[in-house]
Amino acid sequence: MTAVQSRPRRQGMRATLLVLPAIIPVAIVVIGGIGTTVVQSLGLMPLVGTPALSVDAFESTDNLLGSALLSLGIAVVSTTIAAVVGFFTAVLIISGNWGGRIVGALSAAAVTVPHLVGAASVGLLLSDSGVLARILGIPPESWPALVAGPTWFAVIAEYAWKESAFVALIIVGTLATRITSYDETAAVLGASRGARLRLVLFPLAAPSLLVASAIAFAYTLGSYEVAWLLGKTYPEPLSVMALRLFNSASLTARPEAAAVAVITLLLTAAIVGVAMLGLRRMRAWQ
Amino acid sequence: MTTHAQTTDVETSAITLTGITKSYSAASPAALREVNLDILPGTSTAIVGPSGSGKSTILRIIAGLEDANGGQVRLSGRDVTALLPEQRGISMVFQRPLLFPHLTVLDNVAFADRAAGLSRGQARERAREHLELVQMGAFASRSPHSLSGGQQQRIAVARALAAQPSVLLLDEPFSALDPGLKDEMHAMIASIREAVNPTILFVTHDRDEASAMAERVVVLENGQLLQHDTVDNVFHRPASLAVARLLGGKNAFAGEVRNGVHHSAIGAVAISSTVESGPATLVFRQEAVSASARVPDNRTDASPPVTRDSDATACQSRGPRELYGVVTSAIQRGPRRELLVRVGDAEIRTEAAPGNLLAAGDSVTVSLPCEALWTVLS
Structure with a gap:
């Protein structure tokens, strides 16, 4: 092999070595954690008893399908609202006027609030004896069951609020430096505001909107604290179920907790995989 | 003007x-x-x-x-x-x-x-x-x-x-x-x-x-x-000296117009009788004037000649005004050879004809065509 041919290979190896310190911890945590969970869910790492390969943990978990559908429902609705609100919030921020600047500051502030604090705030705001009911003068018995009610309103509202701010900032971050030029170009080609939104702004924002939505979806599906604080006790979302089983006094419940986590993982991976496939098909991403 | x-x-x-x-x-x-x-x-x-x-x-x-x-x-x-x-x-x-x-x-x-x-x-x-x-x-x-x-x-x-x-x-x-x-x-x-x-x-x-x-x-x-x-x-025909400069004109000589003749450091140059008498700057583009090594026998110094003719058609009837000078620098820019020629106390920027490899120290004749000459208010 000539020196010229071997140079790219050497550069490639050097690049690999340079990123290894970042890759190794991530690989240990993600692959190791997932591997342990999968092994536990298949009965190969019981806390007590003899390891034996089985899918009992998946079959014996009560209402796994119902919880999965509930989790998907909460994640889909809250992510959809977050995507729509986040996109238009980003449009407002990008417009650069004083209103946009205020909304941008509020969005940045919302992102820094932990979900646990957000959930507590939403609970205080929307419960039957909460701030909103008091401000509106509606007695608790007449106030709809927004918190821990059948619609999971408070849970969805909290996720939608927090994630819409996240989606907006992701879109603003990717478009802020170039959208003005494209918007001006479209305007001098005769495109109205509506046409620019439809034909330029939305298609250009679509890749970052999709990525941000996929991240928000994965987070919503996997996090438990908001649903745990603001949701009903039954049926329970997958994440709440996994936590309950993991903390259960029964040591045999540990494989069931792992099975719920694996189901959550598979759902998340499927949705994120579809999102990535969609991303690759977008011309604006290429 | x-x-x-x-x-x-x-x-x-x-x-x-x-x-x-x-x-x-x-x-x-x-x-x-x-x-x-x-x-x-x-x-x-x-x-x-x-x-x-x-x-x-x-x-x-x-x-x-x-x-x-x-x-x-x-x-x-x-x-x-x-x-x-x-x-x-x-x-x-x-x-x-x-x-x-x-x-x-x-x-x-x-x-x-x-x-x-x-x-x-x-x-x-x-x-x-x-x-x-x-x-x-x-x-x-x-x-x-x-x-x-x-x-x-x-x-x-x-x-x-x-x-x-x-x-x-x-x-x-x-x-x-x-x-x-x-x-x-x-x-x-x-x-x-x-x-x-x-x-x-x-x-x-x-x-x-x-x-x-x-x-x-x-x-x-x-x-x-x-x-x-x-x-x-x-x-x-720039409207002002600023326009001439902005468009790359490098020759500008402050002086005075009297009876259609501009008088400046490069001497008296007949222009046009339509130009009002008074202070004016003579401008011409470096590309529009040419320099050659041809020097008349009776003029080997770099002093400007004197033009007494103030007739309106003098410039057109006499052909290009010729000035005699010495190249003080020559810079090749792509196919063009830019020359700085000292004429009397002034310096004229011009270009050598293709193939004419004039160098610093050479005595030259600078030809100013009538149509290249223009005056702007000083």
Whole structure:
């Protein structure tokens, strides 16, 4: 092999070595954690008893399908609202006027609030004896069951609020430096505001909107604290179920907790995989 | 000195700017000061000037991308000052092609029709015609990022033309291209003008590009319009010394005109009897005068000759005025050889004829053709 041919290979190896310190911890945590969970869910790492390969943990978990559908429902609705609100919030921020600047500051502030604090705030705001009911003068018995009610309103509202701010900032971050030029170009080609939104702004924002939505979806599906604080006790979302089983006094419940986590993982991976496939098909991403 | 004002009917002008002023902030100097301008339909006009002179600001105000602090913009007689860019019926091509990355080449060109509400099929059909106009028909299905800079700029021009604008504004569209590609673009613009004859107003800092693409040139400095005239006039009949300098003129000799003869450090040079007597600066372009090694036997020094003839036709009847001097420096710039020739106490910049390898120390004759001489008020 000539020196010229071997140079790219050497550069490639050097690049690999340079990123290894970042890759190794991530690989240990993600692959190791997932591997342990999968092994536990298949009965190969019981806390007590003899390891034996089985899918009992998946079959014996009560209402796994119902919880999965509930989790998907909460994640889909809250992510959809977050995507729509986040996109238009980003449009407002990008417009650069004083209103946009205020909304941008509020969005940045919302992102820094932990979900646990957000959930507590939403609970205080929307419960039957909460701030909103008091401000509106509606007695608790007449106030709809927004918190821990059948619609999971408070849970969805909290996720939608927090994630819409996240989606907006992701879109603003990717478009802020170039959208003005494209918007001006479209305007001098005769495109109205509506046409620019439809034909330029939305298609250009679509890749970052999709990525941000996929991240928000994965987070919503996997996090438990908001649903745990603001949701009903039954049926329970997958994440709440996994936590309950993991903390259960029964040591045999540990494989069931792992099975719920694996189901959550598979759902998340499927949705994120579809999102990535969609991303690759977008011309604006290429 | 002659007057260079252009008188046109406001109603027939493609673009009319009246008293346009623009300041970006109270602290900064005005970007434009009382600019008045008429552009005739079907013409191509270049705006030239140094960086920060307000060239692009004029285009952006015409396009509606910037609001003027004062004045009026009329397009084909219609007051558009308060209209949004999309309501003005103009198109603009920027320095960067800014092709929409999410659209194919064809859909980029079809954009204006799609935005106007045409179906995708109709818009694409019309777009193909404009792609052919810029010889890019074979690239219709390509993505913008797969094209070279020159190809992208062709598509940007086609996209702008597809909007069927009353005025096409070009903001230094070819400045990032190499010289060969620039020539191709100039040829493309010429063929577009033959085919659809749009009114073109473009900004450039390239004097050669201005003369290659335009019939008329607007010269701006510090937000003030210094001259709006034909290409030949702004180069050879500048309205002021500033215009001469901005357009690359390097020879300027302050002096006085008496009876059609300009007297300065290079001696007495007959010009025209129509020029009023008084203080004036003689200007001529370095490309318009030539230097040769031919030196008459009776003149080997560098002192200027004296011209006593003040007849109005003296310049034309006598042929080129010849001055004698010594080359003090010679610099090769591509195919051209620039010379600095000392004539008396003055120095004249000129160019050697091709193949004439004059060097520092050589005695030369500098010929000043009548048509190259011009005076501006001192």
